[in-house]
Amino acid sequence: MTIEEIYYSEDISVRACNVCNDNGLKDLSAILNYYRENKTFNSLRNCGKKSNEELTSICLKYIYSDGIEQLELPKTENPLISLISNLTRTQREIINSFIDITFNHLSNRSKNAITSFLKSNLKIRNICDKILANEGFNILEIKNVGRKSVTELNSFFHITKNFILKVSRIENENDLIALKNRFFIEKTFSITEIPSEILESQSIFKLTDFLICQNAIFNKHYNEIFLKAFKIYESQTELTLDEIAEDCGLTRERIRQIRKIFLEELFTKLHFIKITDDDLFQKYNIDILQDYILIDSDIVNLINEINNTNFSNEFITLLIYVYISDKFELIGNIEDVLQPKFFKTKNRHNWNNFYLVNTKICNEFDFIAFADDIDNRLNERIEETYKFNYKSYLFNFLRNGDASILSIIFSIAEKIINHEFEIFIDLNDSIIFKRNTVKQVPEYAIDALEKLGIPSKIEDIYNLIEKDFPEITKSIEALRGSLQRTPEVNCFGRSSTYGLKKWEDEKEGIKGGTIKDIVLEYLKEKKDPIHVYELLNEVHKYREKTNSKNIITNLKLDPQKQFVIFNQNFIGLSSKIYNSNLTNLPKFLGKMITHFIKQYPSIEIIKVEQHFCKILEISEENTNCIIQILIQNEFINIDNKNNLYV
Incomplete structure (x- = not known):
């Protein structure tokens, strides 16, 4: 019986097995002979008290027994093929797990050689067909096998054969699970004292919790840092790097370096859970046939209750991901989610x-770029809430442009933005980005004007704001100053009346600014000077109470000297050069017109216009404007038949 066979058939630790191998005791006969000569194993290199007791116990058992038990395969034609064909599903899974674990302990050269020979198929059936049950197999046929690899691989094949036989003899499923767990834990973590509840468990959570408590995933010193640096258990205290460094007696930089190592190695360190056969659906209603899995608080509570653990939501989700990583991707940054958050990383979304x-x-849609874009939008100043079509937006993040998958992505991406950003899609399938800036005083004033609906006095605007939002603005004067600096609001003359600029396009008879502003805008569109009477008609559209004298006075007082007032109250802009007779009219033209009318008891206004437009070479319309001002000032009169008289 070889030492490997003893390992699987007797209660012997990995360390005791290694002691025998290191000291040349390769089989039971060698061990028994050594004991007969020395009566103890204490003198062997690396043999401790416990290993000595284990080896002594085996020797006493076999020295006083009738014979030595040998593990032999049934001597039938192709015994392994027949045996494997009759294995249960559980037995095959356990043997495949054994092969996987044992394979990972081989040297890289042996791994590469056997992987190439078996074409990466390390399942029991393939190994049996090509190697174990193949009578013509010659290990030297494997390419790139050196002398050391030959010895290592022969041992690998031999212990695999014996393990197959051992598993085939066990029918009880709990015993099979215990066998697998014992081998895995002892082989991988060198733990010999394993509680029965762990040996018989298929739970990835119970097994992980046990190994963490045994300092098996990381050594004791690192494990202490691991538990402080990450959110492994619920309600644990979140510590900064400085606090962890102080607790562990290390520098802050060293803690940062160790934490970085954890992040790089964590997935590999947790890979052991894939050997289990935990039924996530039956136990926790986690359906891995779905496109998306969200581990909520109810599932976390159920998992912890069933397994008597206290893992955090974040760590449970990570464990499940490792377990099903052949079918699922983990969306979310491990550094963000597992570490306590004391600061945010710039230029990307920090995952919760x-x-x-x-x-x-995930191969069709870039969830990371999608979340980063949402994050960037939310971190910009949003002065006004806006929205756009959600489905069209998702199209921007398709990797291959396959729009047919958007219906599936729609709900998954929606759940992510619900939980990460508290953004919700409305009934019209629009994604809404709400205003994130503080509302300013002018905006309250604009809302008040919207309610009032017409240009209003500053006092009315102030009172309405004060009624709905007390203490938003300090005083009427403060509000006035704010409105005068607000481009969306127009001031109407000097009367402290304000309205919305958009009303100029939406409503008739509304134009902001002063009389001077209205005249200036009107004159800019004209190539000739305009008579004040025509300007008065334009101004009356928006300022009914003004008169021609007010207009003239306003323009004369313009500090910027933008206006030129020609004879007979024709007005132009100083910035323009006019080629018109209107700029050179006689100063006493009014007297000339009055004197002309006096010659007649009465005369039709049209005849007067025609007479003077010929003399002055101006239009009848401009002549009419001059006459109208004379009528307004009562220098001449007009009857109901449009006849002029003095």
């Missing part, structure tokens, strides 16, 4: 949770 999404969907 993990999300498990089917790998095929």
Whole structure:
């Protein structure tokens, strides 16, 4: 019986097995002979008290027994093929797990050689067909096998054969699970004292909790840092790097370096859970056939209750991801989610949770870029709430442009933005980005004007704001100053009346600014000077109470000297050069017109206009404007038949 066979058939630790191998005791006969000569194993290199007791116990058992038990395969034609064909599903899974674990302990050269020979298929059936049950197999046929690899691989094949036989003899499923767990834990973590509840468990959570408590995933010193640096358990205290450094007696920089190592190695360190056969659906209603898995608080509570653990939501999600990583991707940054958040990383989204999404969907849609874009939008100043079509927006993040998958992505991406950003899609399938800036005083004034609906006095605007939002603005004067600096608001003359600029386009008879502003805008569109009478008609559209004298006075007082007032109250702009007779009219033209009318008891206004437009070479319309001012000032009169008289 070889030492490997003893390992699987007797209660012997990995360390005792290694002691025998290191000291040349390769089989039971060598061990028994050594004991007969020395009566103890204490003198062997690296043999401790416990290993000595284990080896002595085996020797006493076999020295006083009738014979030595040998593990032999049934001597039938192709015994392994027949045996493997009759294995149960559980037995095959356990043997495959054994092969996987043992394979990972081989040297890289042996791994590469056997992987190439078996074409990466390390399942029991393939190994049996090509190697174990193949009578013509010659290990030297494997390419790139050196002398050391030959010895190592022969041992690998031999212990695999014996393990197959051992598993085939066990029918009780709990015993099979215990066998697998014992081998895995002892082989991988060198733990010999394993509680029965762990040996018989298929729970990835119970096994992980046990190994963490045994300082098996990381050594004791690192494990202390691991538990302080990450959110592994619920309600644990979140510590800064400085606090962890102080607790562990290390520098802050060293803690940062160790934490970085954890992040790089964590997935690999947790990979052991894939050997288990935990039924997530039956136990926790986690359906891995879905496209998306969200681990909520109800599932976390159920997992912790069933397994008597206290893991955090974040760590449970990570464990499930490792377990189903052949079908799912983990959306979310491990550094963001597992570490306590004391600052944010710039230029990308800082994740709050993990999300498990089917790998095929992740190959079609870039969830990371999607979340980063949402984050960037929310971190910009949003002066006004806006929205756009959500489905069209998702199209921007398709990797291959396959729009047919958007219906699946729609709900998954929606759940992510719900949990990460508290953004919700409305009934019209629009994504809404709400205003994130503080509302300013002018905006309250604009809302008040919207309610009032017409240009209003500053006092009315102030009172309405004060009624709805007390203490938003300090005083009427403060409000006036704010409105005068607001481009969306127009001031109407000097009367402290204000209205919305958009009303100029939406409503008739509304134009902001002063009389001077209205005249200036009107004159800019004209090539000739305009008579004050025509300007008065334009101004009356918006300022009914003004008169021609007010207009003239306003323009004369313009500090910028933008206006030129020609004879007979024709007005132009100083910035323009006019080629018109209107700029050179006689100063006493009014007297000339009055004297002309006096010659007649009465005369039709049209005849007067025609007479003077010929003399002055100006239009009848401009002549009419001059006459109208004379009528307004009562220098001449007009009857109801449009006849002029003095």
